[in-house]
Amino acid sequence: MSIMSLTNRENPNHPKFIVGIEPPAGRTEKALWFIFRGRDILIKVRKNPCAIPKLLDFGELGFPAVREQYLGTLEGIHCYSVELPADTQAPEGMEFLDLRKAHSEISEECFELVNKAVQVMEWDRTNQFCSRCGTKTLQKPGERGKECPECGELFYPRISPAIIVLIRKGHEVLLARSPNFPPCVYSLIAGFVEPGETAEEAVAREVWEEVGLKVKNITYFGTQAWPFPNSLMIGFTAEYDSGDIRPDGFEIEDAKWFSVEELPALPGKISISRKLIDHYLKEEGMEV
Numbered sequence: 001m002s003i004m005s006l007t008n009r010e011n012p013n014h015p016k017f018i019v020g021i022e023p024p025a026g027r028t029e030k031a032l033w034f035i036f037r038g039r040d041i042l043i044k045v046r047k048n049p050c051a052i053p054k055l056l057d058f059g060e061l062g063f064p065a066v067r068e069q070y071l072g073t074l075e076g077i078h079c080y081s082v083e084l085p086a087d088t089q090a091p092e093g094m095e096f097l098d099l100r101k102a103h104s105e106i107s108e109e110c111f112e113l114v115n116k117a118v119q120v121m122e123w124d125r126t127n128q129f130c131s132r133c134g135t136k137t138l139q140k141p142g143e144r145g146k147e148c149p150e151c152g153e154l155f156y157p158r159i160s161p162a163i164i165v166l167i168r169k170g171h172e173v174l175l176a177r178s179p180n181f182p183p184c185v186y187s188l189i190a191g192f193v194e195p196g197e198t199a200e201e202a203v204a205r206e207v208w209e210e211v212g213l214k215v216k217n218i219t220y221f222g223t224q225a226w227p228f229p230n231s232l233m234i235g236f237t238a239e240y241d242s243g244d245i246r247p248d249g250f251e252i253e254d255a256k257w258f259s260v261e262e263l264p265a266l267p268g269k270i271s272i273s274r275k276l277i278d279h280y281l282k283e284e285g286m287e288v
Contacts, residue, residue: 016074016075016109017072017073017074017075017079017112017113017116018072018073019071019072019144020070020071020072020073020078021070021142021143021144022070022141022142023070023078023080024078027078028056029056029077029078030054030055030056030077031054031055031056031077031078031079031080032052032053032054032074032077032078032079032080032113033052033053033054033055033058033079033080033082034052034071034079034080034081034082034113034114034117034118034121035053035058035061035063035081035082035084036081036082036083036084036117036118036121037083037084037085037086037088037096038086039098039099039118040096040097040098040099041096041097041099041102041114041117041118042084042090042094042095042096042097043094043095043097043102043106044093044094045093045094045095052110052113053094054077058080058082061091062091063082063084063088064084064085065082065083065084066083066084066085066125067082067083067121067124067125068080068081068082068083069081069082069120069121069124071116071117071120074113079113079117081117081118081120081121082121083121083124083125099114099118099227099228100228102114103268103270103271104268107270108269108270111270112225114227115225115226115227116225118227119157119225119227119230120144120157122229122230123144123155123156123157123158123230124146127146127155130148130150130151130153130155131153131155132148132151132153133148133150133151133153135148135149135150135151137149137155140154143156144156144157157230158230159230159231159232160192160193160229160230160231160232161192161193161199161231161232161234162190162191162192162193162226162231162232162233162234163190163191163192163193163199163202163203163206163233163234163235163236164188164189164190164233164234164235164236164272164273164276165188165189165190165203165206165207165215165218165235165236165237165238165276166188166221166235166236166237166238166276166277166279166280167188167189167207167213167215167237167238167239167240168237168238168239168240168280169239169240169257171259171260171284172257172258172259173257173258173259173277173280174188174189174211174213174240174245174255174256174257174258175187175188175255175256175258175263175264175266175277176188176189176210176211176247176252176254176255176256177252177253177254177255178251178252178253179253182265184264184265185264185265185266185267186254186256186258186264186265186266187266187267187273188273188276188277189206189207189210189211189252189255190206190233190273191205191206191209191210191251192231193234199234199236200218200236203215203218203236203238204218207238208243209248209251210247210248210251210252210255211245211246211247211248211252211255212243212244212245212246212247212248213240213241213242213243213244213245214241214242214243215238215239215240215241216238216239216240216241217238217239218236218237218238219236219237219238220234220235220236221235221236221237221272221276221279222235222272222275223235223272224271224272224275226272233272235272235275235276237276237279237280245257260281260284260286
């Protein structure tokens with residue numbers, strides 16, 4: 001058994017990951033295996049925390065797989081996701097790491113692949129039967145989809161759009177704290193897009209609902225796939241328009257205006273929330 005790190009930058013112009021649906025027949029080379037117990041991923045304990053097992057066959061670990069899905073290739077190396085029984089114990093020299101902890105400890109390149117793998121695994125797990133008629137579904141050939149052989153209903157991986165927004169007021173930025181955050185950490189206002197709503201409308205609504213403010217000049221920033229649980233985070237910047245901060249006490253327990261000189265503890269570097277905050281810091285002349 002060997003281990004491979006997902007941080008190869010030798011040829012940045014070469015596509016790192018190419019999506020695949022059908023697993024290769026008669027594969028003789030080792031593959032990368034993204035192995036999950038629930039939402040915990042199996043990684044190497046020492047030296048390189050973003051190391052993923054590289055094996056010829058998953059059976060080398062001696063684990064029974066609940067299900068397995070082919071993902072595609074990373075720089076020519078085949079990749080798979082595997083779900084294990086809930087009582088599986090990690091082999092010597094490895095551990096199961098909670099995804100939220102993994103997000104804060106592994107590289108951005110590695111987390112992107114972990115993100116893909118866990119969402120494919122959960123899509124497979126939650127679509128074993130048709131939600132319309134109850135018939136067992138079948139893998140749809142050539143697509144990342146499940147098909148009901150009885151009624152023809154199709155089930156593709158669920159992606160839930162959500163907004164996240166950095167709000168400026170002069171040279172200050174609004175940072176808020178959810179009860180679910182680690183101690184002392186503040187981040188940005190975020191929330192899911194409602195049916196029939198544009199992303200920009202969701203920004204205005206979420207800000208009003210969570211902190212009682214109105215915003216203007218809502219501007220697109222970028223996106224990030226986010227596996228908590230299956231989101232596509234759509235990032236925006238906006239300017240304060242009116243209102244006094246009024247945390248809703250449910251989603252947000254505290255929110256304040258901060259200057260660059262008095263920032264609290266912030267989210268991890270690879271999150272889009274931190275990328276938005278770092279963008280603000282650069283605009284304020286700070287090095288990040």
